[in-house]
Amino acid sequence: MFEYDDKYEALNRIIRECNNIVFFGGAGVSTASGIPDFRSKDGLYNQHDVRFDDYSPEYLLSIDCLMDHPDIFYEFYRQKLNVEGIKPNGAHYKLAEMEKAGKLMGIITQNIDGLHQKAGSKAVAEVHGSTLRNFCNKCGRKYPADFIFKSETAIPHCPVCGGMVRPEVTLYGEALPRDAWMQSVDWVKRADCLIIGGTSLVVNPAASLAYMFSGKYLIVMNRDATSRDSAASLVFHENIADVMARIEL
Template identity: 50%
Template structure:
């Protein structure tokens, strides 16, 4: 076991109110690509190039719903994805009574699939979908079975929108409050799989008032200098060695 892993293990052993803050890098090890890594996408129908961020914006959803759902279903839904070593290690840490919350920017639900219970999904989830007219709930399978490209409610015919936070939309106030509370009360913050450049999510880190921050990411981040420990490696490998 190398020195960084040994140091992480010591930090975990000596703290009892741990919060994990994770981004896309947690799920890339489950073969879910970070959609932001895609370049501009040309749409023949609209004769325009769009960034991935534009394609998952509220404006695009309202103006071009068919093009939105084509991109959404192709690039953001991975039904066959399974939890990786990072998800499993974090679920174990929660079982041990040390991890009090997972704050995630991901929408894939893999933390819950691994067994984690207290998961705060800043950007929502693909597994929850609601009719924009009557509010009927659809899980992922039911939404995908509504037929055609744009899912329409089988009760009122309204468009069924994923419960994900699109660009230009506000975060859920309840989740924001729980996130701030979890970070404010934590004594150890482990940040993994995120470059901390997506706001407002990355800004929540400033609410942490504990004494130790661990950063696990394959590349450097702007928060490296504030961390007690920085590990530039696979988050799945690191957490599984330190926890399992």
């Protein structure tokens, strides 16, 4: 382990040495942009909204809720998950720069806000999908985010076939999208450096990716301790955007 002041020097030394870096990120990457962390004290799960008090947040974002009570699902979804007008922060932009510089192989994200792409990143595997994409349950036609967020009816329906339009988001009770998952496993296995950022590593199966890494350097950047801290070459419990800002390319 390194002394505090040397940690950033060590971080830059590792970034200089490695050209197949993979970033695996969670909610903490987006909190600096004003998106609530689902599990933190001030996050979505602790916003006691009277209207939804009869249901757990896990239920409100589950496939069961979408199928059995779509009116409740969409009301909650529209109130809580609209990212219109939300901008990427320094961490998103630094990762996009690292990709352009040929350092970063890919970003694996548990976030569903599309902020990495907004910051300019191209190689992004969204293991929980994205609120920016929607599709008709019946005919498969694709629709943009506004189709749900600005829908005039409680439940958005496909104008072509009448099927229900739903977000391409992995809900509780659903499997992860296969392509994004396979891409993530491939990246992690080929990485020389894995940076785990803004995730407490409690949500499986995505969190199991952290254990598949067998490359040279594991770096953890998360406000709270994680289950991989003890295995890491470097651990930062500081704000992830502040840590990223000190990476020199």
